[in-house]
Amino acid sequence: MSTLLYIHGFNSSPQSAKANNLKQWIDANYPHINMLVPQLPNYPQQAQAMLDDIIQQHQHEKMGLVGSSLGGYFSLWFSERYQLPAVIVNPAVRPFDLLQDYLGDNTNPYTHAQYVLEEKHIHELKSLYIERLTSPHLIWLLQQMGDEVLDYREAVAYLSKCKQTVEPDGNHAFIGFESYFSQIVDFLQLAEK
Numbered sequence: 001m002s003t004l005l006y007i008h009g010f011n012s013s014p015q016s017a018k019a020n021n022l023k024q025w026i027d028a029n030y031p032h033i034n035m036l037v038p039q040l041p042n043y044p045q046q047a048q049a050m051l052d053d054i055i056q057q058h059q060h061e062k063m064g065l066v067g068s069s070l071g072g073y074f075s076l077w078f079s080e081r082y083q084l085p086a087v088i089v090n091p092a093v094r095p096f097d098l099l100q101d102y103l104g105d106n107t108n109p110y111t112h113a114q115y116v117l118e119e120k121h122i123h124e125l126k127s128l129y130i131e132r133l134t135s136p137h138l139i140w141l142l143q144q145m146g147d148e149v150l151d152y153r154e155a156v157a158y159l160s161k162c163k164q165t166v167e168p169d170g171n172h173a174f175i176g177f178e179s180y181f182s183q184i185v186d187f188l189q190l191a192e193k
Contacts, residue, residue: 005036
């Protein structure tokens with residue numbers, strides 16, 4: 001058994017189109033891969049603790065990460081910590097800067113959960129920032145220049161030593177994500193039965 005841990009983005013959920021489409025494809029094509037898509041808590045430290053628990057529960061299996069947006073940021077941290085391969089999709093590389101605009105009351109559009117983002121949560125995110133990746137060979141960046149939420153150049157520069165696929169146009173949701181499913185499984189080395 002192999003495990004693929006999908007880490008969704010800010011104000012997202014396991015119901016996101018990317019997570020759903022990948023899970024359906026994995027279930028149909030690689031039934032030996034157990035794809036997990038947890039609903040992350042709204043606060044960074046709680047999300048980190050949940051992901052840490054999941055990874056430790058599966059540490060004796062072959063494991064890979066896929067992270068989108070804020071999930072890409074978490075994926076980088078866990079990739080370094082546990083030396084896991086990770087595919088990151090339109091990642092937030094400095095979410096502690098971006099989320100300043102979300103301080104205060106928030107509602108997750110998928111779960112309708114209401115929560116308050118405070119300055120301490122920004123600090124929790126900042127504590128996970130990695131100045132320089134020590135294992136860039138474990139990371140594959142999937143980035144679209146048309147991302148309307150994040151400046152794609154930040155990820156391209158920050159992950160300059162990593163494998164990169166940078167497409168023109170596109171959007172934050174990453175148009176055509178499904179065309180990479182097979183390559184993602186190969187990169188994460190989860191294909192072996």
